[in-house]
Structures are given as structure tokens and as C-alpha cells.
Amino acid sequence: MAIVLGPNRYGKAETRVVRVTRDGGVHRIKDLNVSVALSGDMDEVHLTGDNAAVLPTDSQKNTVFAFARKYGIGEIEEFGLLLARHFVDSQPTIAHARVEIHEYGWDRLAGPHSFVRDGGEVRTALVHSDGSDGPESVVSGLTDLVVLNATGSEFHGFIQDEYTTLAPTDDRILATAVTAQWRHRGTGSSWGPSYAAVRSCLLDAFAGTHSLSLQQTLFQMGRRVLDERPETCEVRMSMPNKHHFLVDLEPFGMDNDNEVYFAADRPYGLIEGTVLTDDAPPAPAAWN
Numbered sequence: 591m592a593i594v595l596g597p598n599r600y601g602k603a604e605t606r607v608v609r610v611t612r613d614g615g616v617h618r619i620k621d622l623n624v625s626v627a628l629s630g631d632m633d634e635v636h637l638t639g640d641n642a643a644v645l646p647t648d649s650q651k652n653t654v655f656a657f658a659r660k661y662g663i664g665e666i667e668e669f670g671l672l673l674a675r676h677f678v679d680s681q682p683t684i685a686h687a688r689v690e691i692h693e694y695g696w697d698r699l700a701g702p703h704s705f706v707r708d709g710g711e712v713r714t715a716l717v718h719s720d721g722s723d724g725p726e727s728v729v730s731g732l733t734d735l736v737v738l739n740a741t742g743s744e745f746h747g748f749i750q751d752e753y754t755t756l757a758p759t760d761d762r763i764l765a766t767a768v769t770a771q772w773r774h775r776g777t778g779s780s781w782g783p784s785y786a787a788v789r790s791c792l793l794d795a796f797a798g799t800h801s802l803s804l805q806q807t808l809f810q811m812g813r814r815v816l817d818e819r820p821e822t823c824e825v826r827m828s829m830p831n832k833h834h835f836l837v838d839l840e841p842f843g844m845d846n847d848n849e850v851y852f853a854a855d856r857p858y859g860l861i862e863g864t865v866l867t868d869d870a871p872p873a874p875a876a877w878n
């Protein structure tokens with residue numbers, strides 16, 4: 591039996607870079623968490639400890655800061671492509687770069703240089719590149735988009751086995767924290783407008799779907815994105831069912847006509863799914 595090296599990658603994870611742009615007296619900020627993972631001719635470093643092919647993760651971190659200074663930070667997909675292409679194009683031993691970026695939003699306060707963290711969802715981008723001449727993919731996304739429908743949600747008709755106690759309902763709260771990622775067909779989308787439009791599709795479909803299950807809502811959300819945004823071809827979503835249980839107020843002589851709920855934080859149902867167009871080119875590596 592021989593023991594061999596399997597798939598591997600390495601890089602600097604979670605470089606937190608904040609870029610301030612001074613526009614006269616008015617400041618703008620971009621606040622990112624950048625994770626780089628590189629792969630290529632890395633047999634020797636694993637098998638013998640010869641580091642000749644290794645671009646240190648420390649240099650990768652420095653590159654993130656240097657590029658923020660040199661090029662500024664626009665849309666995160668663009669910044670990710672810039673970094674990924676640089677690592678592969680500049681280093682013969684690096685064949686593939688994966689750059690994942692999370693962007694934290696800041697809202698402007700009164701005055702030209704004060705901000706408050708928006709506290710809402712986090713915008714994400716996942717870029718893979720084999721260099722400027724090679725295959726590339728871009729997946730945009732968001733996490734923690736917390737939404738709630740106070741009515742318009744039912745759940746009934748499910749399996750009843752010997753352990754089922756859940757009562758069927760034709761009126762419940764439906765709440766979730768959406769994590770969604772959508773794959774672009776190419777690498778030339780208008781990243782900012784596309785992000786805003788996809789986000790609206792997700793929200794509109796969540797609000798506009800009379801839900802018979804969170805699974806059905808998930809599919810409608812993905813479908814809305816693919817219907818309206820031709821630059822996308824696949825949407826993956828992960829949505830915890832943030833259960834809201836009606837509180838029994840009878841012991842206190844009170845009724846409860848869908849007015850008082852207990853918001854449980856765990857356990858939660860976790861509903862996950864992929865929605866894609868039937869012409870979506872297969873790209874499993876785009877999600878790695």
C-alpha cells in the first residue's frame with residue numbers, strides 16, 4: 591500500500607483590510623475579510639519540506655494590503671479577480687487561486703467621515719482563477735439576510751409517524767436568515783447593480799410567496815433570481831427555519847389568536863437547496 595498526497599491548498603485566511611478613500615474632505619470606507627487559498631506544484635513542500643514553490647501566506651496577506659492601496663477597492667468580485675489572477679500569473683508554481691471575500695457594510699453618519707456598521711447582511715464573493723488566460727468562475731452572495739413574514743405561511747400535509755407531535759397550521763410566522771450564493775455565467779457582470787438586483791429578487795420572492803413550506807419559498811426565491819437575472823445560472827441557498835411558536839396563554843385565562851410567539855433559537859430546521867437553469871454549464875469547482 592502506498593500513501594500519496596491528495597488534494598491540497600494553502601493561503602492566508604481572513605485578512606481584515608479596511609480601505610479609506612479620501613474624496614476631498616469626504617471619506618469612503620470598504621471593510622473586507624479576504625481569504626486566499628492557492629494550489630499548484632505543492633508536492634515537494636508536503637513530501638520533503640522543500641519550500642521553493644511556496645509563496646508565503648504572509649506575502650499573500652501583504653499583497654491584499656498593497657493592492658488595496660494601489661488599485662483601491664471597488665466591487666469585491668473585481669478585487670477578488672485582481673488578486674486571484676495576480677497570484678497565478680506572477681508565480682509559475684501556482685496554478686490555481688481561490689479568493690473569498692466578505693464585505694461588511696457601513697452607513698454614513700452626519701459629517702464627512704463618520705460611519706455606523708449597518709448590522710445587516712454580509713455581502714460575499716468567491717472567485718476561482720487559473721490565471722487571466724485560464725478558466726475562471728465568480729460566485730456572488732450574501733449571508734445573514736434576516737427576513738420574516740408575519741402571516742402568509744402554512745405547513746400541513748406532512749408525514750405523521752409515531753413521533754410526530756407538530757400540529758398542522760394554515761397560519762404561522764415564517765422567518766429565516768438567508769445565506770445565498772449565485773454563480774455568474776461569466777466574469778464580466780456589472781457586479782454592483784447585479785448584486786442589488788439579485789438581493790431585491792430574493793426579498794421580493796420571499797415577501798410575495800404564499801408559503802406552503804420553507805422549501806417551496808426557497809425554490810421561488812432561486813427561480814426569481816434566475817428568471818430576472820440572465821447573468822446568473824445557479825443559486826444555492828441555506829435557510830434556517832427560525833421557529834416562532836405560539837405561546838399557550840390559556841393558563842392565564844387569555845386567548846392567543848396568533849399574537850404572542852416564543853422565538854426559539856435552537857434547534858432549527860435547516861433548509862438547503864440549489865436552483866439552476868437547465869443550460870447551466872457544470873462547474874462544481876466554482877463552489878469549492
Ligand SMILES: O=c1[nH]c(=O)c2[nH]c(=O)[nH]c2[nH]1
Pocket residue numbers: 745756802803804805831859
Ligand atoms: O417549512 C417547513 N419545512 C419543513 O420541512 C418543516 N419541518 C417542520 O417541523 N417544520 C417545517 N417547516
